[in-house]
Amino acid sequence: MDFLNITDWSLLALNSPGWGGALLWGAVKTVQIALGGYIIGQIIGVCGAMGKVYGPPWLKELLAIYTTLIRAVPELILILILFYAGTAALNTLAAKIGMGPIDVNGALAGVLVISTVQGAYSTEVIRAAIQSIPSGCHEAAAAYGMSKWTTFKRVTLPLLVPRALPGMSNLWVIATKETALLSVVGFSELALVAKQAAGSTKYYMTFFLAACAIYLTITLISRVFFNQVEARFSRGMVKHK
Amino acid sequence: MADRKVAVQLTGLRKRFGDLEVLKGVSLTAHSGDVIAIIGGSGSGKSTLLRCINFLETPTAGEVRLHGELVAMKPDGEGGFRAADPAQLNRLRARLGMVFQSFNLWPHRTVLENVIEAPVHVLGQNRDAAIANAERLLDRVGLLAKRDVYPEMLSGGQKQRAAIARALAVDPHAMLFDEPTSALDPELVGEVLSVIADLAREGRTMILVTHEMQFARNVASEIIFLRNGLIEEQGKPSDVFDNPKSEALRAFLAPKY
Ligand SMILES: Nc1ncnc2c1ncn2[C@@H]1O[C@H](COP(=O)(O)OP(=O)(O)OP(=O)(O)O)[C@@H](O)[C@H]1O
Numbered sequence: 001m002d003f004l005n006i007t008d009w010s011l012l013a014l015n016s017p018g019w020g021g022a023l024l025w026g027a028v029k030t031v032q033i034a035l036g037g038y039i040i041g042q043i044i045g046v047c048g049a050m051g052k053v054y055g056p057p058w059l060k061e062l063l064a065i066y067t068t069l070i071r072a073v074p075e076l077i078l079i080l081i082l083f084y085a086g087t088a089a090l091n092t093l094a095a096k097i098g099m100g101p102i103d104v105n106g107a108l109a110g111v112l113v114i115s116t117v118q119g120a121y122s123t124e125v126i127r128a129a130i131q132s133i134p135s136g137c138h139e140a141a142a143a144y145g146m147s148k149w150t151t152f153k154r155v156t157l158p159l160l161v162p163r164a165l166p167g168m169s170n171l172w173v174i175a176t177k178e179t180a181l182l183s184v185v186g187f188s189e190l191a192l193v194a195k196q197a198a199g200s201t202k203y204y205m206t207f208f209l210a211a212c213a214i215y216l217t218i219t220l221i222s223r224v225f226f227n228q229v230e231a232r233f234s235r236g237m238v239k240h241k
Numbered sequence: 242m243a244d245r246k247v248a249v250q251l252t253g254l255r256k257r258f259g260d261l262e263v264l265k266g267v268s269l270t271a272h273s274g275d276v277i278a279i280i281g282g283s284g285s286g287k288s289t290l291l292r293c294i295n296f297l298e299t300p301t302a303g304e305v306r307l308h309g310e311l312v313a314m315k316p317d318g319e320g321g322f323r324a325a326d327p328a329q330l331n332r333l334r335a336r337l338g339m340v341f342q343s344f345n346l347w348p349h350r351t352v353l354e355n356v357i358e359a360p361v362h363v364l365g366q367n368r369d370a371a372i373a374n375a376e377r378l379l380d381r382v383g384l385l386a387k388r389d390v391y392p393e394m395l396s397g398g399q400k401q402r403a404a405i406a407r408a409l410a411v412d413p414h415a416m417l418f419d420e421p422t423s424a425l426d427p428e429l430v431g432e433v434l435s436v437i438a439d440l441a442r443e444g445r446t447m448i449l450v451t452h453e454m455q456f457a458r459n460v461a462s463e464i465i466f467l468r469n470g471l472i473e474e475q476g477k478p479s480d481v482f483d484n485p486k487s488e489a490l491r492a493f494l495a496p497k498y
């Protein structure tokens with residue numbers, strides 16, 4: 001096991017001078033930002049999908065522009081636009097009303113960008129899920145006199161969830177990794193901490209592999225969670241293994 | 242027989258899809274206990290007519306009365322009509338048991354749950370009473386053993402029998418069947434037709450679209466031959482089948498091979 005000697009394991013110790021604690025703190029930040037962006041993104045997704053399927057024509061157009069545009073532009077550029085252009089705009093505004101420069105919070109910008117991006121993808125995931133519900137299910141609901149709300153609660157929603165969950169769990173995994181892009185605006189999440197640790201110790205492999213291991217752990221834990229949710233909500237669906 | 246209640250009454254019913262006028266003024270009355278079989282060629286408007294009864298399609302003109310009550314309509318702003326009062330429509334719909342060609346069971350609910358869904362969540366019945374009633378109905382269509390199974394696990398004939406139990410569970414003023422056996426393998430047709438024939442014998446009010454002529458002749462009290470969106474011929478099965486008046490009906494009934 002020679003390759004184990006290429007590193008000094010004490011570098012990963014939790015306390016200084018070890019970087020373990022800093023890495024874990026970065027991981028916590030990563031999960032926080034991802035979770036915030038993901039949850040807001042899914043809320044945008046539910047509303048966006050409803051608008052796309054049931055909304056008036058102008059709303060459908062507007063949402064089509066949103067999903068197309070956001071999905072076309074690289075997220076890195078969105079982050080840069082939102083962070084720098086956002087900061088500049090805020091400061092111009094602040095100067096106009098006679099205030100000093102404002103420090104735009106990297107975490108806030110991160111959550112905003114991730115939720116905007118997630119919202120666009122989630123709108124499509126949920127729209128596709130709604131539209132894949134066999135029309136006969138809604139026809140039967142109408143024929144038996146269900147009101148709109150009862151139909152949504154008793155038919156649309158329970159059929160929608162199992163169809164949307166695989167796509168939504170995928171979006172969560174993407175959200176955790178999108179947070180790494182925030183390192184470009186100096187937000188100290190897992191990737192940036194790993195880079196700093198690597199830079200100052202020169203043990204590049206050690207820290208990047210440690211970061212990979214942490215991302216992998218987050219993904220694996222999430223998978224167990226989503227598998228359970230999917231099993232819980234897939235009543236009556238035939239399992240295609 | 243004049244004092245029998247009117248379950249379904251259509252007056253001057255028209256339906257157009259864009260430029261295509263599918264129904265061009267159809268009137269018919271189903272008194273309680275009637276079994277009306279609608280026959281006709283493909284595209285003649287049979288399904289559309291049936292779906293106009295419970296407003297799965299909204300008629301373009303004409304009147305629909307269900308259980309004596311006129312379904313209120315109002316202009317939809319695009320030259321057509323829609324139901325004016327959703328609550329009234331849903332109340333009237335809830336007492337029409339519809340059976341679809343492709344079953345349309347709710348896949349996320351077991352057979353029993355499918356049957357009690359409308360009684361509990363639309364009619365507001367007590368759940369235990371609804372279950373007891375559903376078990377009785379499932380027993381009647383021979384599906385009690387499948388009560389806790391999801392529709393996906395049933396054969397076509399079983400699905401359709403479950404759908405019939407679902408329709409019976411709302412204690413319908415009238416049952417609407419749209420080609421209930423057309424999606425079934427030939428060997429499964431019999432089990433479904435025998436359940437429907439049983440219900441007809443028991444005096445259920447039914448309007449059914451079917452291509453099974455022998456079956457229509459045996460169970461129907463009245464045959465309606467639809468052609469190009471109009472009723473071309475109408476009458477007792479023996480009259481319609483044995484003495485077709487129009488050339489079109491004769492051609493329709495003639496053996497195709
Ligand atoms: N939603 C719709 N939009 C446009 N056209 C429709 C629609 N539904 C039915 N049609 C047309 O109306 C005509 C009558 O259709 P309908 O389904 O009522 O016929 P049918 O007599 O039930 O035929 P089949 O025996 O094949 O089931 C057809 O020409 C069909 O293409």
Ligand SMILES: [Mg+2]
Nearest residue numbers: 287288289420
């Ligand atoms: Mg049809």
